[in-house]
Amino acid sequence: MTEIFTGNFTQQEPIPQDGIDAAMAVLQHGRLHRYNEAEGEVAETAQLELEYAEMMGAKYCLAVASGGYALATSLRAVGVKPGDKVLTNAFTLAPVPGAIASVGAVPLFVGVTEGLVIDLDDLAAKADQADVLMLSHMRGHIVDMDALMAIADANGLIVIEDCAHTMGAKWGDTWSGRHGVIGCYSCQTYKHVNSGEGGLLVCDDDEIMARCVMLSGSYMIYEKHKAGPPAEAYEDLRYYTPNVSGRMDNLRAAILRPQLRNLMAQCQAWNDRYAVVDQGLADTPGLTRIDRPAQEHFVASSHQFLLLDWDDAAIEDVVARCKTRGVELKWFGAPTPVAFTSRYDSWRYAPSDPMPASDRILRGVMDMRLPLTFSLDDCAMIARIIKEEVTAVGNQR
Numbered sequence: 001m002t003e004i005f006t007g008n009f010t011q012q013e014p015i016p017q018d019g020i021d022a023a024m025a026v027l028q029h030g031r032l033h034r035y036n037e038a039e040g041e042v043a044e045t046a047q048l049e050l051e052y053a054e055m056m057g058a059k060y061c062l063a064v065a066s067g068g069y070a071l072a073t074s075l076r077a078v079g080v081k082p083g084d085k086v087l088t089n090a091f092t093l094a095p096v097p098g099a100i101a102s103v104g105a106v107p108l109f110v111g112v113t114e115g116l117v118i119d120l121d122d123l124a125a126k127a128d129q130a131d132v133l134m135l136s137h138m139r140g141h142i143v144d145m146d147a148l149m150a151i152a153d154a155n156g157l158i159v160i161e162d163c164a165h166t167m168g169a170k171w172g173d174t175w176s177g178r179h180g181v182i183g184c185y186s187c188q189t190y191k192h193v194n195s196g197e198g199g200l201l202v203c204d205d206d207e208i209m210a211r212c213v214m215l216s217g218s219y220m221i222y223e224k225h226k227a228g229p230p231a232e233a234y235e236d237l238r239y240y241t242p243n244v245s246g247r248m249d250n251l252r253a254a255i256l257r258p259q260l261r262n263l264m265a266q267c268q269a270w271n272d273r274y275a276v277v278d279q280g281l282a283d284t285p286g287l288t289r290i291d292r293p294a295q296e297h298f299v300a301s302s303h304q305f306l307l308l309d310w311d312d313a314a315i316e317d318v319v320a321r322c323k324t325r326g327v328e329l330k331w332f333g334a335p336t337p338v339a340f341t342s343r344y345d346s347w348r349y350a351p352s353d354p355m356p357a358s359d360r361i362l363r364g365v366m367d368m369r370l371p372l373t374f375s376l377d378d379c380a381m382i383a384r385i386i387k388e389e390v391t392a393v394g395n396q397r
């Protein structure tokens with residue numbers, strides 16, 4: 001019997017009831033704008049910031065319109081200027097080089113390893129060409145952050161972390177997003193909390209955070225930011241910092257606050273699913289599973305494996321055969337960008353030198369979402385289907 005999977009890879013869970021109730025309360029009182037507070041009220045957005053700062057052990061937190069907006073705001077706040085080069089991962093998602101381009105800066109791509117993390121040798125080799133590294137923990141894979149920070153410190157690199165897939169994850173004992181100067185998170189539907197769109201950034205530096213708050217569109221009412229720096233921090237820079245409007249609103253914040261309270265349980269549920277898929281793919285000929293170091297306390301809201309050195313036709317065959325059985329694999333190596341998936345050389349506004357060792361890996365990256373609407377049995381079936389199809393195509397190679 002040929003198993004067919006009928007689940008939906010893009011169906012997330014409903015918003016929890018306490019989030020729905022909080023959203024209804026905001027709709028009823030009508031004060032959706034974050035600075036629209038009744039006498040004595042602390043708006044949902046300001047409360048979300050306080051709660052996330054506390055969770056992350058950060059001095060400050062700012063909620064914004066999207067993860068990509070958080071990244072661009074961070075670049076501006078640390079002083080990136082048009083024409084500057086910014087180091088970033090060759091394996092990442094389009095909004096990351098897009099954030100760099102949005103401030104007129106130029107992405108300088110750093111290679112990827114078989115562990116799907118930034119290549120630290122390549123980073124060390126390129127470190128003298130830029131002042132800022134926008135480090136993307138793409139698909140939740142976290143590089144050895146101790147080794148990375150040693151390279152950054154030795155070269156005076158400012159590190160901004162793209163934690164779109166590492167909210168709730170840690171390297172060693174430290175939350176992802178807390179090694180660099182700023183940590184940026186996404187609250188978009190396919191990340192770890194869901195308000196449709198939205199972003200958060202955390203930071204301990206008074207001046208950088210004051211700039212972020214002003215940039216996000218605080219006008220001169222920045223003192224409403226309970227999770228922001230003291231008023232003195234704004235004294236001069238409020239005259240020199242443009243308003244690049246991108247605030248979060250109280251409706252989204254209301255939806256997010258109950259989800260944050262439940263974040264670690266959700267993270268465990270993702271990892272349980274990941275473990276079933278990953279175990280199920282063990283001993284598949286030609287298929288390379290990704291090594292996860294012991295210090296990497298990841299959150300696996302998606303699964304990746306490699307079909308290293310397979311030719312394009314064979315990989316396309318695997319994708320097509322899995323699709324007919326209901327399993328949606330995304331191939332990062334596809335020569336033309338498809339849906340959400342693209343490679344560094346498809347971002348033609350950002351010219352790059354070829355990186356053959358990284359190209360070999362990217363050509364083999366297969367990617368799949370694992371929404372929490374899938375049961376563990378679903379995950380076991382998905383793994384069986386992939387294993388059978390990879391084995392069948394592999395046998396014909």
Ligand SMILES: *Cc1c(COP(=O)(O)O)cnc(C)c1O
Pocket residue numbers: 066067068069092093095096136137138139162164165185186187188197198199
């Ligand atoms: C989703 C994502 C972003 C951007 O987040 P948005 O909230 O959609 O703007 C940035 N980096 C990575 C790796 C992502 O997956």
